Every structure is written in C-alpha cells, then in structure tokens.
Amino acid sequence: MKTSDNQINETIFPKGDLAPAAYFTGNAYVKMLVPNDPILNTAVGNVVFEAGARNNWHTHPGGQILIVTHGTGYYQEVGKPIQLLQVGDVVNIQPEVKHWHGAAPESEFTHIAISTNTHSGIVDWLEPVTDEEYNSFK
Structure with a gap:
C-alpha cells in the first residue's frame, strides 16, 4: 500500500490494545486476528x-x-543464547519450551503469533x- 507521498506503509494490522504490564516489560500491543x-x-x-520491550518467560x-x-527482535529459549530476529524469520516453538521474545533495544518489533493446539x-x-538476561545478546 502506498501513502500519499509514495512511501510504503508497512502497517498491515491495527496496533491493538496495550498488553498487560504483569506479563511484559515495556510497552507492547496485541491485536487478536x-x-x-x-x-x-x-x-x-x-x-x-x-x-x-519484551514479554516474560x-x-x-x-x-x-x-x-x-x-523491525528487529530477540528470541531466547532457556539455557540457550538469544537469537536475533529480523523480517521474514519464522520461529517454531515446541510445546512447553520455556522462552521469551521482544524488541531489540533500538528497534520496534512486530510479529504474528500463532498459538497451535x-x-x-x-x-x-x-x-x-x-x-x-535481556542485555546478554552477543
């Protein structure tokens, strides 16, 4: 989609509602699709x-x-190093794997989250x- 000044508008979905502070550090927004x-x-x-911003474990x-x-984000499973995530990356998270994800320090970050089963x-x-933990990315 093009804006009036011919720049690409990267917004696909509305920003959504502010995520609960009990489960997030910083601001995150969720729009259930x-x-x-x-x-x-x-x-x-x-x-x-x-x-x-990031979510809890x-x-x-x-x-x-x-x-x-x-944007650019982080993903980490317990006991493993943080992975850098960028546009187009797909992460398959197996059932019961303890993890967290969120934005890198200098970048907004958006992902589609598909909860299965x-x-x-x-x-x-x-x-x-x-x-x-968050600042341990190397």
Missing part, C-alpha cells in the same frame, strides 16, 4: 513491541509459531526476563 477457535485449535495475534502447552513482519492451553506466564 483470530481469537481462540475451538474447531481449528488455533489463535492468531499481531504483537507490536516498542524498542526494548513463558511456555505454550500446544506450541507456537512466530512470523516476524517488522490450543485445546492443550494457550500460554503459561512465568517470571519477568531480567535486564541482565
């Missing part, structure tokens, strides 16, 4: 993180898929990611 569907056992959301009982659509549960929130 497909609310939990009991027939398809799937929920799909667009998540926008402001620079430096968490697991998905049924797994999750992330599709990066804008939601009949098993959608998300189990855990402790916040510490600043030391």
Whole structure:
C-alpha cells in the first residue's frame, strides 16, 4: 500500500490494545486476528513491541509459531543464547519450551503469533526476563 507521498506503509494490522504490564516489560500491543477457535485449535495475534520491550518467560502447552513482519527482535529459549530476529524469520516453538521474545533495544518489533493446539492451553506466564538476561545478546 502506498501513502500519499509514495512511501510504503508497512502497517498491515491495527496496533491493538496495550498488553498487560504483569506479563511484559515495556510497552507492547496485541491485536487478536483470530481469537481462540475451538474447531481449528488455533489463535492468531499481531504483537507490536516498542524498542526494548519484551514479554516474560513463558511456555505454550500446544506450541507456537512466530512470523516476524517488522523491525528487529530477540528470541531466547532457556539455557540457550538469544537469537536475533529480523523480517521474514519464522520461529517454531515446541510445546512447553520455556522462552521469551521482544524488541531489540533500538528497534520496534512486530510479529504474528500463532498459538497451535490450543485445546492443550494457550500460554503459561512465568517470571519477568531480567535486564541482565535481556542485555546478554552477543
């Protein structure tokens, strides 16, 4: 889509609602595109993180898929180094894997989050990611 000054408008979906502060450090916004569907056992959301924002450690009982659509972000599984995420990256998260994701310090970050097998549960929130953990990217 082009704007009036012929620049590409990268916004695909509305920004959504502010995510709960209990589960996020910094500001993030969630727009549910497909609310939990009991027939398809799937929920799909667009998540926008402001620079430096991230979610808490968490697991998905049924797994999750992330599709990066804008900016630069981080993804980390417990016990592993942080992975840098960029537009076009896809992350397949197996059920019950403890992880977190969010924006890099200097970049807004957007991904589509697909929760799979939601009949098993959608998300189990855990402790916040510490600043030391977040700043450990090498």
